[in-house]
Amino acid sequence: MKEYTYTETKDTRSGFGAGLHQLGKTNKNVVAMCADLIGSLKMDNFVKENPERFFQAGIAEANMTSVAAGLTIGGKIPFIGTFAAFATGRVYDQIRQSVAYSNKNVKICASHAGLTLGEDGATHQILEDIGLMKMLPNMVVINPCDYNQTKAATLEIADYVGPVYLRFGRPKVPNFTPENQEFKIGEAVMLNKGTDVSIFATGHLVWEAIKAGETLEAKGISAEIINIHTIKPLDKKAILDSVAKTGAVVTAEEHMLNGGLGDSIAQLLALNNPKPIEMIGVDDEFGESGHPEKLMIKYGLTANNIVAAAEKVISRK
């Protein structure tokens, strides 16, 4: 098992903030909007240094989303930020018509996704956003795993022309991917080569997958671990190549099973190479208030759950 280490834990939203800050210096067409959550989205530095290119939308996400679509007419590249719950479900129709169907170069930047938002509870813990966004034609869906990768993704989507949904979160998590990495949209990252089971993880669950891989190795199981940071377009080749080798699959995500990464992979495999699959995710229920780590344990989104799923799926081969 390849060894992964980190020197600090950092929140992925700060990776977004750092990326946006850098874009403020390097790309004059980048503009930003926020719906009264500048601090939560870590957009402060961009706002401070580029006041003429920042538009405070107030608590009016529908307007913000459509204004962003309009800003692209004239060559601007709007990054709009709010909590994932309000960035997607609240404004689905605005995204659908003004952004996705109109194919506008809007970057929807969504923080506090999933259960790890914690104590605010289910009203804010959206677990359906990946599904909502991946169903839209033209939409790219990205869910990076740590600070460095979120920063790299933020920089990369400014160069990609078209609608993007960038999902990140609130808690501090191990920052283990390389600084200044190249981020390739739609290209999965091989974290560990293995032969017995393929573990496909996204977002915060990628680190859990690495920890699971270490435990599995101690048990004599060789796990292939792949970071699927782009859920759409899905890196079909990387997934099919891996499954052709291992013949068993575990997916892991901080999202609803319906509509999530596991759902995309299950569809891909069902159509191309059906193999046993186990899925780690939330099974058709809303979240609740609580400490993020305790929530992840209660809802079964930890390394231990991935280990158990891997053992189970191998037994189904």
Added chain:
Amino acid sequence: MANTENLHKIATQVRRDIVRMVHQNASGHPGGSLGCADFLTTLYFEILNHDSSNFDMDAKNQDVFFLSNGHISPVWYSVLARSGYFPVKELSTFRNLDSRLQGHPTTAEGLEGIRIASGSLGQGLSVALGTALAKKLNNDHSLVYTLHGDGELQEGQVWEAAMFASARKIDNIIATVDFNGMQIDGTTDDVMSLGNLKAKWEAFGWLVVEMDGHNFDEIIKKIKLAQSYTGKGKPVVILMKTEMGAGVDYMMGTHKWHGNAPNDEQLAIALNQLEETIGDY
């Protein structure tokens, strides 16, 4: 002085286009389209600084128009074609399979003149404000124009946009409300009263111009008045009184022709009232 006789000729042809377009597939929205024919004809043939022969999505140094109430696509398609954005004969494909003239306007088919999809109501003002902001950032002094249905103002997003525009001092936009008092289920008063629209827009910080949407001299005069209000730190809205179905007697004074197409016999009656002035498509 503008040649209002010529505008009248064009608008009459546009009205013929509208009823023929909705008739051919027995589908579309003639009422609001007919009501806005005079306004859109005047806008495209007399007011806008635009280049119809060389459509540019970014519209650098050109005025931009957004149709927020996308269901009145027939009038927009006709005016776009008649002003040179695409071949007039393409109007015959309205709502056909594989047509660029979708039921509601879209950028997906590459139709020249259209910069955003509309149909789901209430989004166009926000979009237009975004483009107005982009123009300011680009130091582009041309203007952004919009059209909205009055029933559309029941959508909450319109008022989010109205608040945003005045708070951000977006003063390079002229929005227009088609104030015909009708919507699908009946009069706006019956369905969901709009109250005092002038007072509402003023309370949201907009400068308001009132206009008769069926008098070419007045349309020109009032849009020019609205233009004179731009650049003063406030957004501008025109409340345009129109008659739904204007130009076809049996479609006027009722909401029943909002989204219904005439049959063969009704088409003949309508065309009898609308002279073929510059040639049918």
